[in-house]
Amino acid sequence: MPELRPWRAARPHVMRIVNAVLPRLAGGAATVRPRVARLVRAVKPQLARLPGPGTARTWQVTAGAATAGLALAAGVVTAAGPWDANGQRTAERDRAAALERAGGADHGGDSGTASEDLRPAPSAAPVLTGLGGTASAADTKDTSDSTGAKGTGKALADVLGPLLDAPALGGSHTAVVVDAATGKRLYGTGADKALTPASTTKIATAVAALSTLGPDHRLTTRAVLEPGSRKLVLVGGGDPTLTARKNPDGWAGLRTLAADTAKALRARGVHEVTLSYDTSLYSGPDLHPIGVNDNLARVSALMADEGRADATTSGPAPRVPDPAAGAARTFADLLGKAGVKTTAPGPAKATGRAAALASVASPPLSALVERMLTDSDNDIAEALARQTAVATGGRADFDGGARAIAAQLTKLGLPTAGSVFHDGSGLNRDDRLTANLLTALLAKAASPGRPDLRPVLTGLPVAGFTGTLSDRYANGAAGVVRAKTGTLTGVNSLAGTVADRDGRLLAFAFLASDTTNAVEAQAALDATATALADCGC
8 A cells, every 4th residue: 555645744753753762762661561552542542533534634634643643652751751850751852852843844855845935834733732831722712601612611511510420429529620721710610619639639738839949949868966076966857758778769868878977977087976866847746637547657857768667669558656766777777887886866956066977868849749749649748748837937747837838829829718728648638628729729830930830740640651540541541631639538539631632731620528439439530531631622
């Protein structure tokens, strides 16, 4: 069969994209192959909708194939990773560079045409608006239209209403959908009704921490020596990602800190110390109101591996009774192996005169936010709430962190009316948020004027691929929906972004209370988000 003319025209551009991403994909082929297979299954329905050669014009075939192909390529890149520290995948940058920003005006040098006699063909509209760019051509229409025409709130209501009325979503639910580029509401039911948000609270925590501290802020753990003594103090900086593992994998390493501290002590001729640890950065009770729980360690300014008592790195796990004491004991053991003898560590506050010996810093806050959202990490969430309180002069405890989050969101001009915060993780059942606030947070994070908040979007789990959505959306919208999940007994929520059929980026929030079956409620929320992806409303 002869090669299709549209493919011949598009082939040089497609090959540049392929050549750009292949080196990144080759090393991780074995890892991503199952995810790519899932994505192919997800894209097949899009391909099936393409018009046949007898009914479509050349440009329609080309645009349709390009859209499906770019969706597949974007999904492969998403599966391949990895994240850079600033939240942008290296492979995505290479792909963007390969496009050369020339669009339809660039036909290559071997077309055989006289360029001075021809006008350049128009470029196809982007599948998604760049988060740092302007709105796409598919701008939101007036939501007051009641005819059900495309682009109206009535059309969305016809699609979402029956899905949100599913019995699995319990007796009380709310929903809001907005155009992420403009923040304009496209659909809403119970928009200002505050319900228990569960872990979607972490979106608010992320926005508050990033806007207060900045995406480049790092959390530092220090070892200091009191003057005129051999009293060594391990000072916690509130970094829950500090790790004692042999391979820190880019996070701050307690082994590195111990090795550098031992080297500095030997340089001073010190081979034996009295070891203490300082957790004074945080105050108040360290045990969450839910009590001892595998979902969260006692909140301390000093901990290693989130106080986990096993080798896990995410999800529920048994926790050590005292994370600070456990980290200090591990530090003492590491110093001993490096030739420095220590006493059994005990709590003590370092003085302002203590000399710094060594320190290790976390990755930038942007990376912590992404990990928190992707894995729904409660330990990071509570740490970021306290860090926000510290930065704003508040008390670094549960109540102080909650007040700091609420104050910062109000300062940003977000609709906080009706919202109540009691923690940063959403584990507290007395938390209350509105769907209106959640979508406003997502729209703020998508704003071209707030690149500092972009990790809120890049950290959202990808349907069918990452984090808490890795095993969901097998039957649709895989790789298209990105959303934060929320689950407590009787509570299910979902808030995130999705691209509809017209390429418009939508932000949505669905909150449901009084649910009786978590699996069925999750499936109902997933079906609603999938309908958004498939809707040209």
